Amino acid sequence: MIVDFLFLEQKVVNTFVGYYILPYLCIRILTKVQIQAKMSSKRSHIIGFTKMHGCGNDYIYVNTMQYEVAYPAEAAIKWSNRNKGIGSDGLVLIGKPSTSDADFSMRIFNADGSEAMMCGNASRCIGKYLYERGLTKKTEIRLQTLSGIKPLWLHLDGDTVESITVDMLAPKLEDASQFIANNGLSLGTFVSMGNPHYVIFTDNIDQVGELGPVLEHHSAFPQRCNIELAHVQADGAIRTRVWERGSGITKACGTGACATAVAAVVNGKASRTSNIVMDGGTLSIEWRETDQHVYMTGPASFVFEGEIELTN
Numbered sequence: 001m002i003v004d005f006l007f008l009e010q011k012v013v014n015t016f017v018g019y020y021i022l023p024y025l026c027i028r029i030l031t032k033v034q035i036q037a038k039m040s041s042k043r044s045h046i047i048g049f050t051k052m053h054g055c056g057n058d059y060i061y062v063n064t065m066q067y068e069v070a071y072p073a074e075a076a077i078k079w080s081n082r083n084k085g086i087g088s089d090g091l092v093l094i095g096k097p098s099t100s101d102a103d104f105s106m107r108i109f110n111a112d113g114s115e116a117m118m119c120g121n122a123s124r125c126i127g128k129y130l131y132e133r134g135l136t137k138k139t140e141i142r143l144q145t146l147s148g149i150k151p152l153w154l155h156l157d158g159d160t161v162e163s164i165t166v167d168m169l170a171p172k173l174e175d176a177s178q179f180i181a182n183n184g185l186s187l188g189t190f191v192s193m194g195n196p197h198y199v200i201f202t203d204n205i206d207q208v209g210e211l212g213p214v215l216e217h218h219s220a221f222p223q224r225c226n227i228e229l230a231h232v233q234a235d236g237a238i239r240t241r242v243w244e245r246g247s248g249i250t251k252a253c254g255t256g257a258c259a260t261a262v263a264a265v266v267n268g269k270a271s272r273t274s275n276i277v278m279d280g281g282t283l284s285i286e287w288r289e290t291d292q293h294v295y296m297t298g299p300a301s302f303v304f305e306g307e308i309e310l311t312n
Helices: 002-041 072-080 120-132 205-216 254-266
Strands: 044-054 057-063 090-095 104-110 140-145 148-157 160-167 189-192 196-201 226-232 238-244 248-250 273-278 281-287 294-298 301-311
Touching (some): 057 120, 120 140, 120 160, 120 294, 120 301, 205 238, 254 294
Parallel strands (some): 238 273
Antiparallel strands (some): 148 160, 189 196, 238 248
């Protein structure tokens, strides 16, 4: 009888464990696995970045040969915020080119997350970054952009890149995909430097904050537009203020400086070589007659470096 009782008791225990304890443990294990899987899918990693500016036009630069930025448009919006992020006019990704004709590539995302075709100031900064960070020893670099391959010439003082000249290629005064002519808009001159610009010569360049947002979204510009208000000074230099598509008022714009210089020649206001004075500094622009290319020369500067968390 004692043996039978013990056998019965063991069966009860096994039944209780089988029907109640084991299912509970399985549920706990599965739940923990699911939670860990969910957490791993949102795992964050650290991205190293460099803040640079060209004449005050500041961007966040990330070397994608070292760090992956899976969603750059989202990162650009978050990191560009000057109150809650790093603060910038946008995000620039430096990477490998997709063609053997170029040495490196560049992608640019404005502060609103939109992708830009080209940025002259960012191109110069990349030249300085690549050379002074030891990624190249070339003083002539071919940079792949969405508006073509841009040659960069680095001007050195010892091991320091003092200034950079960028071949911005030939401008276009007509581009149906960027500007719809004869639609009643006759304030200024359209110039495409790969990206669209509209240059207005006026004695009141400080109206850029009022005219900029209106003209950026004007129906004449299917891809929106960068707006420059310019005034020729007594010394021949051209004082310019910029409203950048997707970023608003910026301290400078390399392609905008080029567009302004071209518009000045077209309108008989300047020679083919001019200094464009913007809020953040001065760029020297030459619209060369021999090849019709626009050459931009100016400085680039490091601001600081840091790390930031990126959540996938």
